[in-house]
Amino acid sequence: CAATFRNTPRQGPFAELLPRGLSYCVLSHVVVRYRVRHRPVWTGLTRAGKRGAVRVKTNDLRQAYLRFFESKGHKILPSASLIPGGDPTLLLTAAGMVPFKPFFLGTAKPDYTRVTTCQKCVRTPDIENVGKTTRHATFFEMLGNFSFGDYFKAEAIAWAWEFVTVNLGFDAKDLWVTIYLDDDEAFRIWNQDIGVPADRIVRKGKPDNFWEIGVGPCGPCSEIHVDRGPSAGCGRPGCDLECGCDRFMEIWNLVFIQFHRDEHGNYHPLATRGIDTGMGLERTAALLRGVESIFDTDETSIIRDSVADLAGVKYGADKSVDVAVRVITDHARGSTFMVSDGILPTNEGRGYVLRRLIRRAARFGRLIGIRDVFLPKVAQTVIDVMKGPYPELEREHDRILRTIELEEERFGSALEQGSAVLESVISRVRAAGGTCVPGADAFRLYDTYGFPYELTQDMAEERGFTVDRTGFDQAMADQRERARAARGESSYLDEKSARYKAAIGHLTTEFTGYEKCSDICQITGIIGPDGDAVDVLKPGESGEIVLDRTPFYAESGGQIADEGEISKESKDGQVVSRASVRGVSKPIGDAVVHRVEVAEGEFRVGDVVLALVDPRRRAATMRNHTATHLLHAALRKVLGSHVQQAGSSVDPERLRFDFSHFEPVRPEQRAEIERIVNEWVLANVPVDVSYTDLETAKRQGAIALFDEKYGREVRMVRVGREPAQISLELCGGTHVARTGDIGLVKIVSEGGIASGVRRIEAVTGMGALEYLSRLEAVSAELSAVLKAPQDGLADRVGKLVRDLHDAEREIARLRQKLAGDVVDTMVEKALACGDVRVVAARVEDAQPDALRDLADRVRERLGSGIVLLGGPAGDKVSFVAAVTPDLVKKGYNAGSIVRDVAREAGGGGGGRADLAMAGGRDLARLDQALARGVETVRAHQTSLGG
Numbered sequence: 001c002a003a004t005f006r007n008t009p010r011q012g013p014f015a016e017l018l019p020r021g022l023s024y025c026v027l028s029h030v031v032v033r034y035r036v037r038h039r040p041v042w043t044g045l046t047r048a049g050k051r052g053a054v055r056v057k058t059n060d061l062r063q064a065y066l067r068f069f070e071s072k073g074h075k076i077l078p079s080a081s082l083i084p085g086g087d088p089t090l091l092l093t094a095a096g097m098v099p100f101k102p103f104f105l106g107t108a109k110p111d112y113t114r115v116t117t118c119q120k121c122v123r124t125p126d127i128e129n130v131g132k133t134t135r136h137a138t139f140f141e142m143l144g145n146f147s148f149g150d151y152f153k154a155e156a157i158a159w160a161w162e163f164v165t166v167n168l169g170f171d172a173k174d175l176w177v178t179i180y181l182d183d184d185e186a187f188r189i190w191n192q193d194i195g196v197p198a199d200r201i202v203r204k205g206k207p208d209n210f211w212e213i214g215v216g217p218c219g220p221c222s223e224i225h226v227d228r229g230p231s232a233g234c235g236r237p238g239c240d241l242e243c244g245c246d247r248f249m250e251i252w253n254l255v256f257i258q259f260h261r262d263e264h265g266n267y268h269p270l271a272t273r274g275i276d277t278g279m280g281l282e283r284t285a286a287l288l289r290g291v292e293s294i295f296d297t298d299e300t301s302i303i304r305d306s307v308a309d310l311a312g313v314k315y316g317a318d319k320s321v322d323v324a325v326r327v328i329t330d331h332a333r334g335s336t337f338m339v340s341d342g343i344l345p346t347n348e349g350r351g352y353v354l355r356r357l358i359r360r361a362a363r364f365g366r367l368i369g370i371r372d373v374f375l376p377k378v379a380q381t382v383i384d385v386m387k388g389p390y391p392e393l394e395r396e397h398d399r400i401l402r403t404i405e406l407e408e409e410r411f412g413s414a415l416e417q418g419s420a421v422l423e424s425v426i427s428r429v430r431a432a433g434g435t436c437v438p439g440a441d442a443f444r445l446y447d448t449y450g451f452p453y454e455l456t457q458d459m460a461e462e463r464g465f466t467v468d469r470t471g472f473d474q475a476m477a478d479q480r481e482r483a484r485a486a487r488g489e490s491s492y493l494d495e496k497s498a499r500y501k502a503a504i505g506h507l508t509t510e511f512t513g514y515e516k517c518s519d520i521c522q523i524t525g526i527i528g529p530d531g532d533a534v535d536v537l538k539p540g541e542s543g544e545i546v547l548d549r550t551p552f553y554a555e556s557g558g559q560i561a562d563e564g565e566i567s568k569e570s571k572d573g574q575v576v577s578r579a580s581v582r583g584v585s586k587p588i589g590d591a592v593v594h595r596v597e598v599a600e601g602e603f604r605v606g607d608v609v610l611a612l613v614d615p616r617r618r619a620a621t622m623r624n625h626t627a628t629h630l631l632h633a634a635l636r637k638v639l640g641s642h643v644q645q646a647g648s649s650v651d652p653e654r655l656r657f658d659f660s661h662f663e664p665v666r667p668e669q670r671a672e673i674e675r676i677v678n679e680w681v682l683a684n685v686p687v688d689v690s691y692t693d694l695e696t697a698k699r700q701g702a703i704a705l706f707d708e709k710y711g712r713e714v715r716m717v718r719v720g721r722e723p724a725q726i727s728l729e730l731c732g733g734t735h736v737a738r739t740g741d742i743g744l745v746k747i748v749s750e751g752g753i754a755s756g757v758r759r760i761e762a763v764t765g766m767g768a769l770e771y772l773s774r775l776e777a778v779s780a781e782l783s784a785v786l787k788a789p790q791d792g793l794a795d796r797v798g799k800l801v802r803d804l805h806d807a808e809r810e811i812a813r814l815r816q817k818l819a820g821d822v823v824d825t826m827v828e829k830a831l832a833c834g835d836v837r838v839v840a841a842r843v844e845d846a847q848p849d850a851l852r853d854l855a856d857r858v859r860e861r862l863g864s865g866i867v868l869l870g871g872p873a874g875d876k877v878s879f880v881a882a883v884t885p886d887l888v889k890k891g892y893n894a895g896s897i898v899r900d901v902a903r904e905a906g907g908g909g910g911g912r913a914d915l916a917m918a919g920g921r922d923l924a925r926l927d928q929a930l931a932r933g934v935e936t937v938r939a940h941q942t943s944l945g946g
Contacts, residue, residue: 056288058299059389062118062281065143068163069116072155074145077112079120079390082341083350085709091350094123096144097255097276099709103148104217104257104274107501107589111712113150118143118281118389122334124353127360127454131326134246134293138357139334140282147275156254156275157189157222164224164252168288174227176241176248178202180209180220186256190222202241211255217270218261224252226287249287252279295326299385304329306381311368324364331361332378333386339400340393342644342705344660345407345755347446355755356452358404359411363455366415375408376401399642402662403756410755418449422456426463435464439471446472447479500588503533504546509592513551513562513734514689517613521547523605525591536604537579537596545579545594545603551613554584554592557708558648559625559733561585564613566596568603577601577609618734620652623742623764626687626735627677628657629719630745631760632703633727634676635659638669645705646757650733654748654763661758665750677745684740685720692716694730703729744768823854827861831934834941836887837865840930846871846878848917855882855915866892868901868933870926877905877920879929888913892940900936904929 066076080099084090090098096119102108119142129136147156164170177196179186181203190196203209212218225241225248233239233247241248257274259267282294289297295304307328308315315325338354345355358375365374379401387394425441437460445451457467504525512519525546528534537543545566555561561584568577583595594611596603603609628648635643639661647658665673692700694710702716710730717735720726736742743765753759763771779790788796830837839858843851851869858867859882867882881898895916902909902918905925909918920929 056285056298058281058285058297061285061288062141062143062389064167065163065279066116066118068167069114069145069159072114072145072159074114074116075112077115077117079118079141080709082120082122082338083343087709092122092353093119094121095119096121096142096278097146100146100148100276102589104276105501106217106272107505110148113148114146115148116143116145120337120390122338122353124356127356130330131323134286134295135249135283137282137294137330137333139330139337140280140294143279143281143284145275145277149272149274152258152273152275153186153254153256154189154193156256156277157186157194160224160252160254160277161194168284170226170287172196174229176200176202176225176227178204178209178221178223178225178241180222181205183209183220183222183256186220186222211257211276212261215261215263217257217274218259218267219255219257219273221256222254223250225250228287249283250280251284251287253277293326295329300329300333302385303333303378303381307332307365307378310374310377311365311370313368321368324368327364328361328375328378331357331364332375333382335361335375335404336379336382336386336393336400337390339403340390340396342646342660344403344646344757351754352452355407356454358407359452359455360458362408362411363415363458373405373408373412376405379404396642396644398640399644399660402642403660406662406756414449414451418445418451419459421445421449422451422459426460426465429465435466437465437467439468439473440475442467442472443475443479446476499531500527500591500593503527503531504591504593505588507546508590509547510549511551511553511592512549513553513613516551517564517615517618519549519551519611521549521609521611523603523607523609524548526603526605527593536602537598538602539598539600542595542597545596546591547594547609547611550584550592550594550611552581552584552592552594552611553613553618553734554586556586557705557731557733558628558650560621560649560651562613562618562621564611564617566594566603566609566611568601568607568609577603577607579603581611617652620765620767621650622734622736624652624655624762624767625650625731625733626719626739627742627745627762627764628655629717629727629729629731629735630677630680630739630742631655631657631673631762632659632729633719634673634680635661635760637676638673639665645703653767654761657760657762658753659758659760660756662756664752665758665760670747670750674745674747680719680726681739681742681745683720684738685724685726686738687735688718688721689735690716690718697730701728703727705730746771820857823857823861826858830862830865833934833938836892836937836941837862838868838934838937839865840868840934842926842930843869843871846873848873848878851878851880852915852917855880858882859884866894866897866937868897868930870901870905870930872923872926873919875923877907877923877926877929879905879909879918879920879933880916881918881933882915883913885914891944892937897933897936901929901933904932 070076080093082093084093084098087098087101093099096117097104099117099119100110100115103110120139121142122139124138126136127138130138145156145159164175165172175196177190177200179190179201187201190201191198209221209223210218211221228247228249230239230247234243234245236243239245239247255276257276258270260270261267282297282300285297286292286294291297294300304315304325307325311321311325313321313325315322335354335357338350338357343350343354345351345358347355361375383393383397383400393400422437422445425437429435429437437456442453442456445456446453453467453469453472460467504527507525523545526534526537527544528537529541529543534543537545552562552564553559562581564581566579566581567575570576577598578600579596579598581594581596585593585595587593628650632643632645642660644660645657646660649656691713693712694704694714697714697716698704700716704710708730714730715732716728717731718725718728719739745762745764746768747760747762748771749761751759779793782793783790786793786796786800826839826841829841830839839862843854845851851871855867855869858869859865862884864884864886866884866887868879870877870879879898879901881894881901883892883894883897893913895910895913898916898918899908899910902920905920906922907918907920910916
């Protein structure tokens with residue numbers, strides 16, 4: 001190197017090898033020499049466009065960013081899951097800072113004070129712009145560097161500028177900076193320390209340059225924008241940062257977290273300040289490659305071109321087709337990564353976002369001529385392109401493709417039905433002179449046919465219609481309220497978390513429950529019935545107690561919380577205060593909150609108490625929890641390695657295990673799973689617990705849950721030992737010491753609960769014995785009733801079913817014969833209205849299908865004539881009119897006849913000329929209504945006869 005290059009970089013692996021001189025840029029271990037006057041070869045779009053852009057690879061940019069900040073003392077961490085771990089307030093990971101939210105909120109302590117990541121993100125507010133602009137996407141990668149109480153503005157700004165101008169080689173003259181209105185400190189650093197001219201530093205207000213999420217940490221922002229030149233803009237003479245066109249592209253955002261906003265909107269300086277910065281990977285890669293959009297980079301263009309090939313179109317030849325290709329490209333990327341992280345298509349939450357992306361992409365495919373299922377092929381391309389930086393895509397290959405395939409197939413079958421319904425709705429609205437699809441109809445399409453609201457909106461807009469969003473939202477809210485009332489559930493809200501932070505945010509609790517079921521503890525905090533911090537809980541009061549240490553397990557990871565008792569003794573050893581523990585949680589930070597009801601005495605902050613877990617309840621829960629690990633292992637062994645845990649619930653009575661699988665579990669597979677699990681139980685192998693770091697655990701093959709957030713140290717639960725290891729999972733729950741402690745595992749049910757998700761429920765130990773005892777009692781009762789031995793019950797029931805079917809067939813035969821007699825009688829009693837025979841009769845069974853079938857048979861027997869039947873249907877009345885073909889040609893109309901009939905009974909209806917149905921409200925006027933029908937026929941004949 002010393003012989004080849006005369007100059008040296010400012011930092012990096014070559015710093016000690018080369019003599020000092022002019023500046024260099026280090027990227028992917030390649031030294032790029034600056035040209036004379038410090039102009040680098042690798043530069044921004046406007047300069048590169050004049051000389052021909054260097055073909056920068058996106059992965060080189062990923063690695064260069066991470067290594068740059070590693071050289072500044074940052075710890076490189078892998079991308080977190082798209083499912084925000086342990087954060088019920090967020091649907092998806094939509095920014096690089098999401099995994100570090102607890103550190104910024106002050107509810108957790110970070111393992112490192114300087115961190116850098118390349119975070120995969122999904123964000124949908126701008127989904128309508130995807131494909132239409134050069135920069136919008138639902139899936140993107142955010143390069144970020146973060147400080148938790150370490151460096152602040154001066155360093156963050158200097159490093160951002162250094163990376164952009166030195167390492168990436170953007171010309172400083174092409175860069176603009178925005179700051180918050182009154183952030184004079186940032187202005188001084190940019191202007192005086194960095195040297196950015198004042199006329200290229202733009203002050204903006206809160207909507208653009210201030211980050212806050214309500215009560216909590218917040219602060220001003222500063223952005224770096226690249227001027228791509230007049231040719232990339234709108235052409236307006238005054239085009240600037242405020243224009244909104246594609247000329248100025250933001251590539252870097254620095255958030256200076258320096259204030260705390262209180263409930264009244266006041267801002268207080270933070271003692272510990274933070275930095276949250278982000279650079280859009282795709283946008284920056286597009287600029288560096290000198291291409292027009294994020295869909296033209298080296299990685300994304302491969303996916304884009306595969307979509308065009310599947311559609312048989314040429315990208316760049318038709319603007320509307322190009323939009324569709326870009327939408328499919330973006331949504332396929334997002335869907336692939338979402339499924340990889342364990343998200344499955346549903347009608348709620350993040351599953352709804354996934355369903356929306358898949359179905360929107362599938363529909364755009366149909367708009368450009370793709371008729372068959374095609375998204376799995378695009379997803380395969382995504383995996384091939386992205387598996388380098390994200391190897392989990394290859395590991396989850398089969399599950400990703402199968403999930404997307406099933407959802408696209410479901411959408412294909414629903415699309416035809418739903419489209420017909422929407423067309424009917426639009427026709428109805430148009431006939432009434434309207435242009436807005438009612439919200440109730442949009443919700444019916446969503447709820448019944450799986451149409452995301454946005455799909456209905458897209459299809460309606462193509463026909464010049466809008467959709468009533470307010471009505472849709474109300475229908476959705478009504479459904480959720482009904483479901484919530486049925487379940488009796490509630491959820492923690494962000495405001496509640498804020499109250500917990502105010503009351504106990506500074507407290508921590510040591511968990512001792514892995515080793516013991518009782519412990520001597522001290523009360524460090526009390527929350528009263530109104531949710532505020534108090535000093536004492538009195539007899540009869542309910543509240544929450546925080547202890548400095550506790551043996552109580554807080555509900556998490558699907559395992560229910562322990563229950564038990566907290567008591568206080570006097571100096572002579574007498575119990576003077578007692579409270580039952582009804583729930584345990586960790587609502588914020590490391591504080592464990594015990595929900596209690598005080599039975600006697602009182603509890604004060606500072607009291608020393610005895611915390612006692614109900615041991616029988618804990619032991620039953622432990623048996624069920626370890627059994628879920630065995631079930632998981634057995635499912636993967638019998639059904640395949642694609643099986644992943646999709647949820648679980650463990651309590652003392654039973655266990656529930658949800659898993660990804662795409663078809664029903666066959667009876668013989670279920671039996672095999674149960675047999676394997678119980679063989680492992682009988683083997684009485686040890687259940688060991690160890691602690692390590694996450695990467696080591698994954699290298700050892702430990703299974704991690706998608707929606708769990710793991711810290712620097714993780715807890716591994718190993719069932720069995722090498723070479724006969726059964727299971728290795730990351731888990732914080734309580735477990736038995738050996739599998740033999742479980743006693744017995746009995747599967748009680750298995751079935752589907754969502755698209756590609758199955759559920760097994762099982763019981764263990766005494767619960768399994770009680771379940772089998774109940775089955776034995778039912779079997780004995782059936783044996784007595786059926787007068788058959790228990791081992792012959794199946795044969796006896798089978799014979800009864802066959803006899804029942806034979807009887808039903810005979811009843812159907814007799815009914816048909818009786819109906820034939822009824823038809824003959826009706827025809828014999830037909831009235832003569834001139835030369836037209838009319839059957840007008842009252843029937844007892846007026847259910848629509850039966851009524852229509854009877855009218856068809858009478859009409860057929862008549863040969864030529866009109867049939868008019870009516871009868872009670874509940875507390876209302878139903879009518880049907882049928883006209884033979886020869887009379888239809890003469891102008892007789894069943895719809896007109898039945899409408900007159902129904903009107904006489906206070907109702908209405910209509911239909912085709914040959915067959916029509918109607919309903920009435922007044923059952924007492926049934927006979928008058930039928931007579932009215934005969935008069936209608938006579939009147940029509942009179943008009944024909946003159």
